[in-house]
Amino acid sequence: MTERASDIPVDATTGIAAGSEPAAEQSAPAVRPAQHVPVVAVVLAAGFGTRFDPDNPKQLVSVGGKPIVCWSIEAFERCERVSDIVVVVNAKVRGTVESLIDEQGYGKVRIVIDGGAERVDSTAAALDTLAAAGIPGDAKILIHDAVRPFVEQSAIDGSIDALDQFKAATVAFASTDTILLTQDLGDLKVIRSVPDRTDSYRAQTPQSFRFATIRHAYELAAADPDFHPTDDTRVVVDYLPDEPVAIVAGSETNLKVTTLADIPTAERIAEEILGRDPKEEARARMHALLAQAAGQLR
Ligand SMILES: Nc1ccn([C@@H]2O[C@H](COP(=O)(O)OP(=O)(O)OP(=O)(O)O)[C@@H](O)[C@H]2O)c(=O)n1
Numbered sequence: 001m002t003e004r005a006s007d008i009p010v011d012a013t014t015g016i017a018a019g020s021e022p023a024a025e026q027s028a029p030a031v032r033p034a035q036h037v038p039v040v041a042v043v044l045a046a047g048f049g050t051r052f053d054p055d056n057p058k059q060l061v062s063v064g065g066k067p068i069v070c071w072s073i074e075a076f077e078r079c080e081r082v083s084d085i086v087v088v089v090n091a092k093v094r095g096t097v098e099s100l101i102d103e104q105g106y107g108k109v110r111i112v113i114d115g116g117a118e119r120v121d122s123t124a125a126a127l128d129t130l131a132a133a134g135i136p137g138d139a140k141i142l143i144h145d146a147v148r149p150f151v152e153q154s155a156i157d158g159s160i161d162a163l164d165q166f167k168a169a170t171v172a173f174a175s176t177d178t179i180l181l182t183q184d185l186g187d188l189k190v191i192r193s194v195p196d197r198t199d200s201y202r203a204q205t206p207q208s209f210r211f212a213t214i215r216h217a218y219e220l221a222a223a224d225p226d227f228h229p230t231d232d233t234r235v236v237v238d239y240l241p242d243e244p245v246a247i248v249a250g251s252e253t254n255l256k257v258t259t260l261a262d263i264p265t266a267e268r269i270a271e272e273i274l275g276r277d278p279k280e281e282a283r284a285r286m287h288a289l290l291a292q293a294a295g296q297l298r
Protein backbone atom coordinates (compact mmCIF):
# COMPACT_ATOMS: atom_id res chain seq x y z
CA MET A 1 0.00 0.00 0.00
CA THR A 2 1.23 3.49 -0.76
CA GLU A 3 0.08 6.90 0.38
CA ARG A 4 -1.90 8.97 -2.10
CA ALA A 5 -2.28 12.73 -1.83
CA SER A 6 -6.02 12.40 -2.32
CA ASP A 7 -6.14 10.61 1.04
CA ILE A 8 -4.66 13.64 2.81
CA PRO A 9 -7.09 16.34 3.92
CA VAL A 10 -5.63 19.67 2.79
CA ASP A 11 -6.67 23.25 3.38
CA ALA A 12 -7.95 24.45 0.00
CA THR A 13 -6.37 27.89 0.38
CA THR A 14 -2.96 27.18 1.89
CA GLY A 15 -2.43 23.60 0.81
CA ILE A 16 -1.28 22.81 4.37
CA ALA A 17 -2.21 19.29 5.34
CA ALA A 18 -4.60 19.12 8.29
CA GLY A 19 -2.75 18.37 11.51
CA SER A 20 0.61 19.62 10.29
CA GLU A 21 2.44 22.27 12.25
CA PRO A 22 2.75 25.68 10.55
CA ALA A 23 6.43 25.63 11.51
CA ALA A 24 7.58 27.91 8.69
CA GLU A 25 6.26 30.17 5.96
CA GLN A 26 4.27 27.85 3.73
CA SER A 27 4.68 28.11 -0.01
CA ALA A 28 2.98 24.86 -1.01
CA PRO A 29 0.51 25.02 -3.88
CA ALA A 30 -3.20 24.77 -3.07
CA VAL A 31 -3.36 21.35 -4.73
CA ARG A 32 -0.40 19.09 -4.21
CA PRO A 33 0.70 16.67 -6.94
CA ALA A 34 -0.36 13.06 -6.44
CA GLN A 35 2.04 11.20 -4.19
CA HIS A 36 2.70 7.50 -4.18
CA VAL A 37 5.24 6.76 -1.51
CA PRO A 38 5.50 4.07 1.12
CA VAL A 39 4.96 5.27 4.67
CA VAL A 40 7.01 2.98 6.89
CA ALA A 41 6.90 2.89 10.68
CA VAL A 42 10.02 1.59 12.41
CA VAL A 43 9.18 0.44 15.93
CA LEU A 44 12.36 0.31 18.01
CA ALA A 45 12.03 -2.44 20.63
CA ALA A 46 15.65 -3.57 20.92
CA GLY A 47 16.52 -1.69 24.11
CA PHE A 48 17.83 -3.32 27.28
CA GLY A 49 15.88 -1.27 29.79
CA THR A 50 18.83 -0.73 32.09
CA ARG A 51 17.04 2.10 33.92
CA PHE A 52 13.85 0.02 34.27
CA ASP A 53 14.80 -3.60 35.01
CA PRO A 54 17.10 -5.47 32.65
CA ASP A 55 15.53 -8.77 33.82
CA ASN A 56 12.03 -7.62 32.93
CA PRO A 57 12.13 -6.07 29.42
CA LYS A 58 9.91 -2.99 29.66
CA GLN A 59 8.72 -3.29 26.06
CA LEU A 60 6.97 -6.55 27.08
CA VAL A 61 5.45 -5.27 30.32
CA SER A 62 1.63 -5.05 30.20
CA VAL A 63 -0.19 -1.82 30.87
CA GLY A 64 -3.97 -1.79 30.69
CA GLY A 65 -3.71 -5.56 30.06
CA LYS A 66 -1.65 -5.19 26.90
CA PRO A 67 2.14 -5.40 26.36
CA ILE A 68 3.70 -2.00 25.75
CA VAL A 69 5.15 -3.09 22.39
CA CYS A 70 1.63 -4.07 21.22
CA TRP A 71 0.23 -0.62 22.04
CA SER A 72 2.95 0.91 19.88
CA ILE A 73 2.56 -1.46 16.93
CA GLU A 74 -1.22 -1.06 17.04
CA ALA A 75 -0.96 2.73 16.84
CA PHE A 76 0.66 2.37 13.41
CA GLU A 77 -1.56 -0.57 12.36
CA ARG A 78 -4.54 1.69 13.05
CA CYS A 79 -3.30 4.59 10.89
CA GLU A 80 -4.50 3.88 7.36
CA ARG A 81 -1.76 6.00 5.84
CA VAL A 82 1.01 3.78 7.25
CA SER A 83 1.77 1.09 4.69
CA ASP A 84 4.44 -1.04 6.38
CA ILE A 85 5.91 -1.66 9.81
CA VAL A 86 9.43 -2.82 10.66
CA VAL A 87 9.93 -4.03 14.24
CA VAL A 88 13.45 -3.94 15.70
CA VAL A 89 14.20 -6.32 18.58
CA ASN A 90 17.02 -7.86 20.60
CA ALA A 91 17.61 -11.57 21.20
CA LYS A 92 15.98 -11.43 24.65
CA VAL A 93 12.60 -10.23 23.40
CA ARG A 94 12.51 -11.61 19.83
CA GLY A 95 10.58 -14.82 20.61
CA THR A 96 7.88 -13.05 22.62
CA VAL A 97 7.53 -10.16 20.17
CA GLU A 98 7.20 -12.59 17.24
CA SER A 99 4.55 -14.59 19.10
CA LEU A 100 2.62 -11.42 19.94
CA ILE A 101 2.73 -10.29 16.29
CA ASP A 102 1.42 -13.71 15.16
CA GLU A 103 -1.26 -13.92 17.87
CA GLN A 104 -2.52 -10.41 17.21
CA GLY A 105 -2.32 -10.76 13.43
CA TYR A 106 -0.61 -7.43 12.83
CA GLY A 107 -0.96 -7.32 9.04
CA LYS A 108 1.44 -4.46 8.30
CA VAL A 109 4.46 -5.92 10.09
CA ARG A 110 6.73 -6.96 7.21
CA ILE A 111 9.84 -7.97 9.12
CA VAL A 112 11.29 -8.29 12.61
CA ILE A 113 15.00 -7.48 12.60
CA ASP A 114 17.81 -7.46 15.14
CA GLY A 115 18.86 -4.10 16.55
CA GLY A 116 22.24 -3.12 17.93
CA ALA A 117 24.01 -2.08 21.10
CA GLU A 118 22.67 1.49 21.13
CA ARG A 119 19.46 3.05 19.85
CA VAL A 120 21.35 4.58 16.97
CA ASP A 121 22.57 1.10 15.93
CA SER A 122 19.00 -0.19 15.94
CA THR A 123 17.87 2.66 13.69
CA ALA A 124 20.87 2.04 11.41
CA ALA A 125 19.91 -1.64 11.14
CA ALA A 126 16.38 -0.65 10.09
CA LEU A 127 17.70 1.82 7.50
CA ASP A 128 20.02 -0.87 6.06
CA THR A 129 17.07 -3.27 5.81
CA LEU A 130 14.96 -0.66 4.04
CA ALA A 131 17.81 0.17 1.64
CA ALA A 132 18.29 -3.52 0.85
CA ALA A 133 14.56 -3.76 0.16
CA GLY A 134 14.97 -1.00 -2.44
CA ILE A 135 12.75 1.54 -0.72
CA PRO A 136 12.60 4.84 -2.67
CA GLY A 137 14.46 7.90 -1.39
CA ASP A 138 11.23 9.85 -0.97
CA ALA A 139 9.56 7.19 1.21
CA LYS A 140 8.32 8.56 4.53
CA ILE A 141 9.96 6.85 7.51
CA LEU A 142 8.49 7.25 11.01
CA ILE A 143 10.85 6.04 13.73
CA HIS A 144 9.14 5.34 17.04
CA ASP A 145 10.23 4.23 20.50
CA ALA A 146 8.29 1.04 21.28
CA VAL A 147 8.23 2.24 24.88
CA ARG A 148 6.01 5.23 23.99
CA PRO A 149 2.82 3.19 23.93
CA PHE A 150 0.26 5.99 23.86
CA VAL A 151 1.30 7.91 20.77
CA GLU A 152 -1.76 9.67 19.39
CA GLN A 153 -3.09 9.32 15.85
CA SER A 154 -2.81 13.10 15.51
CA ALA A 155 0.97 12.84 16.12
CA ILE A 156 1.32 10.11 13.48
CA ASP A 157 -0.82 12.02 10.97
CA GLY A 158 0.99 15.25 11.76
CA SER A 159 4.34 13.55 11.15
CA ILE A 160 3.24 12.21 7.76
CA ASP A 161 1.83 15.62 6.81
CA ALA A 162 4.95 17.49 7.93
CA LEU A 163 7.06 15.53 5.45
CA ASP A 164 5.18 17.21 2.60
CA GLN A 165 6.90 20.47 3.52
CA PHE A 166 10.02 19.26 5.36
CA LYS A 167 12.41 16.37 4.97
CA ALA A 168 12.59 15.84 8.73
CA ALA A 169 10.20 16.31 11.63
CA THR A 170 9.90 15.29 15.23
CA VAL A 171 7.00 15.02 17.57
CA ALA A 172 7.75 17.19 20.59
CA PHE A 173 5.92 18.65 23.55
CA ALA A 174 6.35 22.20 24.77
CA SER A 175 8.27 22.25 28.04
CA THR A 176 6.38 23.61 31.01
CA ASP A 177 9.67 23.83 32.90
CA THR A 178 12.49 26.25 32.13
CA ILE A 179 15.35 24.21 30.67
CA LEU A 180 18.91 24.80 31.91
CA LEU A 181 21.80 23.98 29.59
CA THR A 182 24.82 23.20 31.75
CA GLN A 183 28.54 22.93 31.56
CA ASP A 184 30.55 20.29 33.39
CA LEU A 185 33.29 21.68 35.62
CA GLY A 186 34.44 18.28 36.81
CA ASP A 187 33.03 17.95 40.33
CA LEU A 188 30.08 20.27 39.65
CA LYS A 189 27.98 21.72 36.88
CA VAL A 190 27.21 25.35 36.15
CA ILE A 191 24.60 26.90 33.89
CA ARG A 192 25.84 27.61 30.38
CA SER A 193 22.66 29.14 28.98
CA VAL A 194 18.93 29.29 29.52
CA PRO A 195 16.81 29.08 26.37
CA ASP A 196 13.48 30.89 26.47
CA ARG A 197 10.85 28.52 27.77
CA THR A 198 8.69 29.28 24.73
CA ASP A 199 11.51 27.87 22.57
CA SER A 200 12.01 24.77 24.72
CA TYR A 201 10.44 21.46 23.71
CA ARG A 202 10.75 17.89 24.97
CA ALA A 203 11.64 15.51 22.15
CA GLN A 204 9.24 12.63 21.66
CA THR A 205 8.63 10.11 18.88
CA PRO A 206 7.79 9.36 16.12
CA GLN A 207 10.63 11.19 14.46
CA SER A 208 10.04 11.21 10.74
CA PHE A 209 12.15 11.66 7.67
CA ARG A 210 12.26 11.22 3.95
CA PHE A 211 14.32 8.06 3.55
CA ALA A 212 17.17 9.66 1.54
CA THR A 213 17.57 12.38 4.20
CA ILE A 214 17.88 10.12 7.23
CA ARG A 215 20.04 7.67 5.29
CA HIS A 216 22.42 10.47 4.29
CA ALA A 217 22.60 11.82 7.87
CA TYR A 218 23.37 8.33 9.18
CA GLU A 219 26.09 7.80 6.53
CA LEU A 220 27.78 11.00 7.67
CA ALA A 221 27.40 10.07 11.36
CA ALA A 222 28.86 6.60 10.75
CA ALA A 223 32.24 8.19 10.07
CA ASP A 224 32.29 9.62 13.61
CA PRO A 225 32.94 6.87 16.20
CA ASP A 226 32.46 9.30 19.13
CA PHE A 227 28.91 10.21 18.18
CA HIS A 228 26.28 8.56 20.42
CA PRO A 229 23.00 10.35 19.79
CA THR A 230 19.98 9.24 21.81
CA ASP A 231 17.57 10.09 19.04
CA ASP A 232 17.38 10.30 15.24
CA THR A 233 16.54 13.99 15.01
CA ARG A 234 19.91 14.78 16.55
CA VAL A 235 21.64 12.91 13.71
CA VAL A 236 20.00 15.24 11.19
CA VAL A 237 20.53 18.37 13.31
CA ASP A 238 24.25 17.62 13.78
CA TYR A 239 25.16 16.24 10.35
CA LEU A 240 22.74 18.08 8.05
CA PRO A 241 22.62 21.44 9.87
CA ASP A 242 20.98 23.19 6.91
CA GLU A 243 18.03 20.81 6.99
CA PRO A 244 15.15 22.29 9.01
CA VAL A 245 13.40 19.84 11.31
CA ALA A 246 9.71 20.58 11.84
CA ILE A 247 8.00 20.28 15.20
CA VAL A 248 4.82 18.19 15.26
CA ALA A 249 2.53 18.55 18.26
CA GLY A 250 3.04 15.81 20.83
CA SER A 251 1.29 15.36 24.13
CA GLU A 252 1.92 14.80 27.81
CA THR A 253 0.47 11.30 27.45
CA ASN A 254 3.02 10.29 24.80
CA LEU A 255 5.02 9.09 27.77
CA LYS A 256 8.28 7.18 27.44
CA VAL A 257 8.31 4.33 29.92
CA THR A 258 11.85 4.78 31.21
CA THR A 259 11.90 3.65 34.85
CA LEU A 260 9.61 1.54 37.06
CA ALA A 261 8.22 4.79 38.46
CA ASP A 262 6.55 5.45 35.07
CA ILE A 263 4.30 2.39 35.32
CA PRO A 264 1.55 3.88 37.56
CA THR A 265 1.31 6.86 35.19
CA ALA A 266 1.20 4.51 32.20
CA GLU A 267 -1.57 2.47 33.87
CA ARG A 268 -3.57 5.66 34.48
CA ILE A 269 -3.22 6.75 30.85
CA ALA A 270 -4.13 3.24 29.60
CA GLU A 271 -7.19 3.20 31.83
CA GLU A 272 -8.29 6.55 30.47
CA ILE A 273 -7.79 5.47 26.85
CA LEU A 274 -9.57 2.15 27.39
CA GLY A 275 -12.44 3.94 29.12
CA ARG A 276 -12.80 6.11 26.04
CA ASP A 277 -12.77 3.18 23.61
CA PRO A 278 -14.75 0.12 24.71
CA LYS A 279 -13.51 -1.91 21.70
CA GLU A 280 -9.96 -1.28 22.84
CA GLU A 281 -10.93 -2.49 26.30
CA ALA A 282 -12.44 -5.70 24.88
CA ARG A 283 -9.27 -6.32 22.89
CA ALA A 284 -7.10 -5.74 25.97
CA ARG A 285 -9.21 -8.15 28.04
CA MET A 286 -8.97 -10.78 25.29
CA HIS A 287 -5.23 -10.20 25.23
CA ALA A 288 -4.93 -10.64 28.99
CA LEU A 289 -6.92 -13.92 28.77
CA LEU A 290 -4.72 -15.23 25.93
CA ALA A 291 -1.56 -14.30 27.85
CA GLN A 292 -2.93 -16.06 30.95
CA ALA A 293 -3.80 -19.17 28.90
CA ALA A 294 -0.34 -19.15 27.30
CA GLY A 295 1.22 -18.87 30.77
CA GLN A 296 -0.80 -21.88 32.01
CA LEU A 297 0.36 -23.98 29.01
CA ARG A 298 4.04 -23.27 29.79
N1 LIG B 1 19.96 -0.59 21.42
C1 LIG B 1 18.74 -0.05 21.49
C2 LIG B 1 18.41 0.85 22.52
C3 LIG B 1 17.12 1.36 22.59
N2 LIG B 1 16.20 0.95 21.66
C4 LIG B 1 14.82 1.41 21.76
O1 LIG B 1 14.79 2.82 21.76
C5 LIG B 1 13.79 3.31 22.67
C6 LIG B 1 14.49 4.27 23.63
O2 LIG B 1 13.99 4.30 24.93
P1 LIG B 1 14.90 4.05 26.23
O3 LIG B 1 14.08 4.40 27.41
O4 LIG B 1 16.23 4.74 26.11
O5 LIG B 1 15.06 2.47 26.18
P2 LIG B 1 16.25 1.53 26.63
O6 LIG B 1 17.46 1.79 25.79
O7 LIG B 1 15.72 0.14 26.63
O8 LIG B 1 16.49 1.99 28.12
P3 LIG B 1 17.87 2.21 28.91
O9 LIG B 1 18.53 3.40 28.26
O10 LIG B 1 17.43 2.45 30.31
O11 LIG B 1 18.68 0.94 28.76
C7 LIG B 1 13.14 2.08 23.30
O12 LIG B 1 11.93 1.77 22.63
C8 LIG B 1 14.17 0.99 23.07
O13 LIG B 1 13.62 -0.33 22.98
C9 LIG B 1 16.55 0.08 20.64
O14 LIG B 1 15.72 -0.27 19.82
N3 LIG B 1 17.83 -0.40 20.58
Ligand SMILES: C[C@](O)(CO)[C@H](O)COP(=O)(O)O
Nearest residue numbers: 145203204205230231232256
Ligand atom coordinates in the same frame (compact mmCIF):
# COMPACT_ATOMS: atom_id res chain seq x y z
C1 LIG C 1 14.10 9.36 21.28
C2 LIG C 1 13.72 9.88 22.63
O1 LIG C 1 12.62 9.16 23.11
C3 LIG C 1 13.29 11.30 22.51
O2 LIG C 1 12.75 11.69 23.71
C4 LIG C 1 14.84 9.74 23.61
O3 LIG C 1 15.91 10.51 23.22
C5 LIG C 1 15.18 8.29 23.88
O4 LIG C 1 16.31 8.00 24.57
P1 LIG C 1 16.83 8.39 26.05
O5 LIG C 1 18.01 7.48 26.20
O6 LIG C 1 15.80 8.10 27.07
O7 LIG C 1 17.20 9.83 26.01
